[in-house]
Ligand SMILES: *[C@@H]1O[C@H](CO)[C@@H](O)[C@H](O)[C@H]1NC(C)=O
Ligand SMILES: *[C@@H]1O[C@H](CO)[C@@H](O)[C@H](O)[C@H]1NC(C)=O
């Protein structure tokens with residue numbers, strides 16, 4: 001995880017210093033969050049720049065991750081809420097990774113740009129989150145063949161752009177949601193063409209409201225569920241329908257008469273229900289290819305005369321439908337007819353199939369009827385006729401006829417033949433392609449949910465399928481040599497399954513990019529099979545023979561990053577970081593110097609000669625180095641109270657007994673004389689009760705020292721860490737935040753010229769003995785980073801989590817960068833976590849966890865227990881919201897510090913506190929120790945140093 005922090009730092013710094021389109025740091029840290037929950041990520045997922053280094057499966061636009069396609073990568077693990085951070089993501093395809101389990105995170109609903117969400121054939125379970133309804137741009141939603149349970153989220157009805165909706169083959173329960181006043185429902189999906197809900201456990205009736213004439217559905221698949229009630233007549237209003245499957249449910253009642261209005265329907269399956277009333281008259285459905293009404297409780301009827309008028313019919317299946325009388329010979333003259341199955345009826349008389357049937361007729365299965373005569377024609381076609389359990393087969397003499405025995409299942413199974421070559425023998429992990437080349441194919445199963453044909457032995461179909469697929473792969477520039485299809489079969493759901501093997505044209509196996517791209521072409525329905533195959537899905541087998549990974553693209557930049565990351569373990573990276581920070585700061589400084597030199601009359605001010613006459617310094621006095629040595633006991637270690645990149649801080653005692661904090665710049669981190677003077681001039685001018693007061697300075701003998709008022713209660717960080725022993729309850733935290741906010745607002749809005757702090761963090765917020773917050777170190781940020789000693793590292797690292805990413809991207813420093821830092825500080829106040837902890841940024845952590853529907857926005861788990869969990873935390877949600885606004889990605893979206901002050905004041909009033917009160921909000925005493933919270937988040941840092949003794953200051957309520 002440490003490496004991960006470095007990685008984030010690197011992205012910040014390199015992104016800034018090179019100016020190239022390196023991956024956006026938010027996106028990078030989100031992808032690292034995803035990666036940390038996955039195994040088997042592609043081997044080239046190294047470094048810090050997924051976009052620049054071409055990580056497999058990641059596609060970017062302008063340094064933002066816009067697409068993740070990782071189908072068939074063998075990923076295992078879960079999908080973490082980090083996904084919600086990829087705010088520009090448009091396509092997410094993780095299909096065919098059976099090892100991806102767990103639930104779909106709520107944060108998926110944050111992906112406002114998402115158009116395609118494809119998770120076919122993974123192991124996801126649990127409820128589909130309602131937040132999915134927030135994805136307003138979603139066009140394609142495929143969650144089929146997982147283990148999702150619970151209800152269909154009604155919010156899906158909100159997805160007005162949805163074209164493809166596939167939730168089939170899960171364990172979804174409950175009824176089909178339709179809208180009512182305030183609730184969304186699937187009836188609202190007027191643009192959707194595909195409703196694929198088969199093979200779930202949906203129950204209840206099919207709401208008549210579900211369908212309307214305004215819809216554009218072509219596929220409505222609700223097969224194999226537990227639906228009851230009748231088929232609503234509103235279905236007949238959806239004129240666009242082509243495939244309708246309601247088979248394998250518990251539907252009852254009569255089939256609505258207007259179903260026949262659906263003249264575009266090609267496949268209609270209503271079998272295996274408890275439908276009653278007359279067999280529906282579908283005479284107008286003259287495009288019907290496949291009709292199955294088997295196993296229902298229709299009224300007994302003579303064989304319908306309208307059936308022979310369906311001139312496109314290939315397949316007629318009416319088992320156990322109480323059809324009686326004689327089969328008309330004209331039925332078999334339908335030219336396209338392939339299969340007639342009328343088992344278990346009351347057909348009688350003579351079976352005459354005539355001579356004028358098409359050449360595709362393959363099977364006539366009339367088992368268990370009352371047919372007493374079979375008029376065999378001497379046709380050349382090999383039609384299989386089954387009359388077992390009919391009167392004709394019980395007559396003596398007929399029993400020996402072939403039509404009186406149940407045939408062996410025909411073994412003429414199709415398999416793509418070799419392409420005029422002799423298949424070689426291949427080793428165990430390879431197969432011969434149709435072009436007789438040994439290689440490792442990408443394999444899987446193609447499943448067609450509703451083909452319009454039933455003859456599986458006609459190679460023409462499969463040849464056209466393979467060639468259309470080949471064309472699709474070629475037009476997507478995929479290195480595919482050939483495609484082999486084999487073993488077409490109908491499964492128990494009447495789906496057509498086919499084995500498919502896709503062979504590589506380059507080398508003997510595919511690389512990852514080819515695999516996930518082929519996977520995407522199939523999962524995203526980019527490939528459209530010939531229409532007679534109908535809707536399909538694909539389930540890939542795991543591909544294990546990936547071609548040898550190439551070393552990631554060796555562009556100049558990636559090499560650099562590679563070197564840096566490689567050296568990270570050795571600590572070399574820290575030096576690199578220092579150098580970069582240094583270069584950056586130096587550049588900024590030079591720029592600033594140049595700008596101000598031209599207009600400042602004090603450029604040549606020599607402090608040694610003229611230190612006595614600096615009229616601009618109001619209140620601050622000039623100390624000699626000798627004086628300060630005396631006050632600090634010659635800068636003794638005992639008086640050292642802090643250190644940082646600039647040098648050390650000492651406690652000093654003035655002759656008046658007043659305590660001061662003396663900041664002594666160390667060699668190498670000093671500013672130029674002019675700059676130093678400029679700084680103290682600036683600092684001496686700002687006076688505010690929430691800013692640490694500059695008492696004086698010293699600039700001689702090559703030393704630069706600043707003398708500040710001393711604040712007995714130390715830094716906010718010390719209090720949050722429990723180190724100072726001050727327990728900060730909710731009210732106190734509000735008080736600290738209002739103080740710090742007011743100090744900053746003053747710097748931004750009232751100081752003249754305005755001052756941007758640049759380094760807001762919890763170690764720069766000091767607490768006086770009434771726990772009033774005072775902002776320290778403003779105007780000093782230029783000191784940071786000019787030192788190449790180890791201290792700077794601490795400084796940079798400590799500051800990192802507060803850095804405004806926009807500032808780092810654009811180098812444009814504005815007040816809003818302080819607002820960002822302040823937002824992070826607010827989150828730190830809530831959680832007592834360091835901004836970057838265990839490689840995770842607090843902002844992201846909160847975003848991921850946050851759920852506005854839950855109590856305390858679902859943040860209990862990361863709140864600092866010392867805040868008083870269990871007590872009233874009134875206003876906390878508003879505080880969180882404010883903090884999150886402060887850390888908006890774009891500065892323009894953040895409030896000003898003045899607005900922040902107002903809102904915190906409002907929160908305090910809401911909470912029952914007086915925001916104008918100066919004193920500590922309670923007369924509480926210091927905690928005796930930090931007993932209450934043993935697993936404090938800062939504990940791995942310096943909590944253990946706490947020894948139990950506190951500065952014995954008293955807090956006095958005013
Ligand atoms: C649909 O069917 C009904 C009843 O069969 C009929 O009255 C109506 O005219 C049909 N509508 C259309 C648009 O064909
Ligand atoms: C066939 O059955 C129908 C009624 O089910 C009956 O009217 C008819 O006479 C029968 N035909 C023959 C040839 O048995």
Ligand SMILES: *[C@@H]1O[C@H](CO)[C@@H](O)[C@H](O)[C@H]1NC(C)=O
Nearest residue numbers: 359360361455458459460461
């Ligand atoms: C196979 O199907 C094609 C297309 O429908 C048809 O033209 C051809 O006659 C069929 N072949 C056989 C042997 O049934």
Ligand SMILES: *[C@@H]1O[C@H](CO)[C@@H](O)[C@H](O)[C@H]1NC(C)=O
Nearest residue numbers: 427428429430509544545546
């Ligand atoms: C495939 O099998 C051959 C020999 O059986 C072996 O040498 C080779 O390493 C295998 N390749 C892969 C990618 O497993």
